[in-house]
Amino acid sequence: MSTVVIRADDVDVVRDGNLLLDSVSMTVRSGEHWALLGANGAGKSTLLGLLGAVTHPTRGTVQILGRTLGRVDLRELRSHLGHINPRHPLHSPLRVREVVLTGLTNSIEPVPRWSPTAEQVARAEQLLTMLGMGGDKAGSRWPTLSQGERGRALIARALMPSPRLLLLDEPATGLDLAAREQLLSSLDTLRGEHPELATVLVTHHLEELPASTTHAMLLRGGQCLGSGPADEVLTTDQVSKCFDHPVLITRTEGRWAARAERVSPR
Template sequence: MTESPVLRVDRVDLVRDGNPILHDVSLTVRPGEHWALLGSNGAGKSTLLSLLGALAHPTRGTVEVLGHELGRVDLRQLRSYVGHVDPRHGLRSPLKVRDVVLTGLTNTIERIPRWNPTPEQADLADRLIDLLGLGDRRAARWPTLSQGERGRALIARALMPSPRLLLLDEPATGLDVAGREQLIERIDTLQHTYPGLSSVLVTHHLEELPPGTTHAMLLRDGRCLASGPVDDVLTSDQVGKCFDHPIHLTRTDGRWSVRTRRPARP
């Protein structure tokens, strides 16, 4: 028997201040699938992710998250079952990494006064910190972390409630090469460690896609240009159309790289 979709988007439009942002977009994500949303700046990727994370409502069409249709469910309760990782995390206090991760249980930015985790919850936080490669940084303060360390801490935080869905909004933004590669390695590890977990990752750089990416959607001007298994969607021609630039796309050891397609010499 086929498992129910984790996400189902059916012919969605989204209009803001009279401006169309998304038009006739449909998407189905099933358990264990790892999707990439790709497109140039302003294509609608982060807007679509906000719908998937129950942070916004569509203007037209339907969005179902974990079997619940937006508009017919308490969004605050639904968000607690979705691990949404935003690199623009608004923490201002010098919390330790372990405390940042534990805030994933309370779905708050800061630690709640007089709240303490159970021993089992504390053990889970430590396991996730180790899994994300931050074992030697668990007592480090937030302001002292590199951008890459912050990103991995936020992924651990998002996994604390044991969500079925993980949403990653341009997680490699601002990272150097080493930070990017460490992040991709840890995301790939997660996909093997939690085989039932589904994920959607937003980026406009194909080099940032983990090897375990199973599906992709190409967005251009708020419309779906192509959607489906990565081998069918991520082709030189289709990615070139998406970004309006002639490109040559290759994949080696599960990782993608992009170069400008040079015209044939006469």
């Protein structure tokens, strides 16, 4: 039986007098894979900040892994989450496996006088292999990697503490077609091999959704326009309303595509 990983009830977020989220509710259970979609300024990053225990709501309640924001140490709670930022601020020429192992210490650089166990090193290698970054790639220096390779390495890093929730903030940003497809294939593989893992992925583009996506939420102007099973939410009508533009939504072999519908001249 699936368990509730996230429960947000009637959440408002106000910053500098601006209402960024307006009565947003969301429940994510183990094994579910959510997509958050909307135009720029829709509130996606704000909501992800709540789900990642980075910020507090102004009103409403957010429970993550059974813990209520405002009644728990955010830093401690974040140690139980996998949060993937494609703009990982690493400047040292670490090897890929070293970067992955920093997921255990929740640090950008290796912690002085800390050494991983043989089991932890083996887990890092296993995750890298699953994500297509094993073998010689595991020994590559970070500056030599492509953006797509970095993205897959960061997923392995986020998985090192065995989190129950994985948050992906526009993971396909800046990737070319081949790198994007490799990333999405890796996510499908990951979800298949970790059936209890819950994920939330933020994107602007339906083409960046893995076929394993199960649920979706559409945000516009800080409000939820639709939330639930992906095929019920990602429809031509609802996505057109979300982006305020007529688009035709199709799904083929599990993958979504959107194209502008022809608008007849008046």
